[in-house]
Amino acid sequence: MDEPFTPPSTEIVAVWTALMRASRHLRDAVEADLKQAGLPPLDWYDVLWEIEQAPDGIRPNALEPRLLLPQYGLSRLIARLVAAGYVTRRPSPGDRRGQLLHLTEAGRSVRRAMWPVYGAALTRSFVGTAAEAEAPRLAALLNGLTGKAPRPQAPIA
Amino acid sequence: MDEPFTPPSTEIVAVWTALMRASRHLRDAVEADLKQAGLPPLDWYDVLWEIEQAPDGIRPNALEPRLLLPQYGLSRLIARLVAAGYVTRRPSPGDRRGQLLHLTEAGRSVRRAMWPVYGAALTRSFVGTAAEAEAPRLAALLNGLTGKAPRPQAPIA
DNA sequence: CCGATATTGATGCAGTTGCATTTACATGGA
DNA sequence: TCCATGTAAATGCAACTGCATCAATATCGG
Numbered sequence: 223m224d225e226p227f228t229p230p231s232t233e234i235v236a237v238w239t240a241l242m243r244a245s246r247h248l249r250d251a252v253e254a255d256l257k258q259a260g261l262p263p264l265d266w267y268d269v270l271w272e273i274e275q276a277p278d279g280i281r282p283n284a285l286e287p288r289l290l291l292p293q294y295g296l297s298r299l300i301a302r303l304v305a306a307g308y309v310t311r312r313p314s315p316g317d318r319r320g321q322l323l324h325l326t327e328a329g330r331s332v333r334r335a336m337w338p339v340y341g342a343a344l345t346r347s348f349v350g351t352a353a354e355a356e357a358p359r360l361a362a363l364l365n366g367l368t369g370k371a372p373r374p375q376a377p378i379a
Numbered sequence: 380m381d382e383p384f385t386p387p388s389t390e391i392v393a394v395w396t397a398l399m400r401a402s403r404h405l406r407d408a409v410e411a412d413l414k415q416a417g418l419p420p421l422d423w424y425d426v427l428w429e430i431e432q433a434p435d436g437i438r439p440n441a442l443e444p445r446l447l448l449p450q451y452g453l454s455r456l457i458a459r460l461v462a463a464g465y466v467t468r469r470p471s472p473g474d475r476r477g478q479l480l481h482l483t484e485a486g487r488s489v490r491r492a493m494w495p496v497y498g499a500a501l502t503r504s505f506v507g508t509a510a511e512a513e514a515p516r517l518a519a520l521l522n523g524l525t526g527k528a529p530r531p532q533a534p535i536a
Numbered sequence: 537c538c539g540a541t542a543t544t545g546a547t548g549c550a551g552t553t554g555c556a557t558t559t560a561c562a563t564g565g566a
Numbered sequence: 567t568c569c570a571t572g573t574a575a576a577t578g579c580a581a582c583t584g585c586a587t588c589a590a591t592a593t594c595g596g
Contacts, residue, residue, distance in 0.1 A: 229498045229502070237514045237521070238501055240522045243521075244521040245398055245399060245401075247525045247526075290400065290403055294554075297574095297576055297577090298553085319561045320575080337386075342384060344391055348387065348391045348395075352523040357391055360517070361390070361393040361397040363510045364394070366508040367508050368401050369404075439544080440544065440545080451546075451585085455582080474592075476591045477543095477544060477591095
């Protein structure tokens with residue numbers, strides 16, 4: 223029943239290594255900029271952003287698939303955000319297991335402070351590369367890899 | 380002196396998010412397969428591979444830039460590989476600070492055992508996607524992002 | 537040769553992650 | 567109603583990471 227194992231083509235291997243290198247490289251660059259600006263790490267941004275997009279609050283389990291984080295990872299990340307005073311937990315109406323997350327003023331503020339640093343790092347990374355000119359095609363190809371729909375999620379503003 | 384901050388274009392943001400999602404997704408998939416097969420994590424493969432490519436041994440500081448790992452990260456990873464019996468450290472001739480890393484038989488063997496699982500996960504991830512057909516272009520675009528030359532490094536064989 | 541400086545690799549510590557399990561509540565069926 | 571099962575979120579523990587620093591060389595200038 224075992225397939226005899228068809229190795230991936232060299233082209234696929236080349237894409238794979240390029241993908242791993244590029245993503246690590248870019249992420250490291252952004253993280254470094256944030257840290258050097260005395261701002262929280264990249265993960266925080268995404269969570270703050272998602273919560274901000276939900277003015278009526280959002281539950282952790284709704285956040286989880288959007289952020290591609292494991293349940294316990296998100297749980298602890300939220301705990302840190304709460305400890306930092308950026309997020310509040312409120313009881314979830316109708317389900318006492320759940321909680322509704324809201325941003326505090328400080329949360330909104332730090333998210334806004336992060337964006338210029340974040341965005342500048344992105345701009346710096348892409349401008350002048352071939353990837354900039356071909357961005358739409360590149361995005362489409364990458365999205366094709368993750369199975370399904372390109373999430374509406376975007377760290378804009 | 381501060382630039383007024385030009386936000387990245389929506390196209391760049393789209394590429395960025397697609398890149399982050401795709402890379403995490405694929406890496407998770409490969410890691411999951413390796414773990415489920417009772418094999419070591421992906422990082423180990425790269426190190427084992429690089430050491431295997433150097434029949435006369437290689438020094439950690441030479442490995443470091445190839446693997447995009449921080450010095451202390453590599454140091455401890457090597458320590459784990461040594462503890463697992465996959466790698467040996469030998470004194471580096473001519474520089475008593477350094478060490479020469481060699482693969483043991485077990486190391487060669489586990490690296491070989493990982494490859495089918497690793498490769499199959501890659502194949503599964505790419506086959507049938509648009510990225511497969513456009514692999515060379517995609518790789519070129521991604522390599523354009525990491526500044527310089529596309530390393531000869533490839534996890535083949 | 538000597539001392540200042542640079543390089544190689546390791547390590548103590550605090551913070552973070554993965555894994556498995558736990559606690560609390562919800563839901564559906566007898 | 568009561569129990570079995572399912573879901574939401576948290577947590578104990580071990581492993582791993584980042585950061586700063588260290589010890590042991592090596593190298594370079596005088």
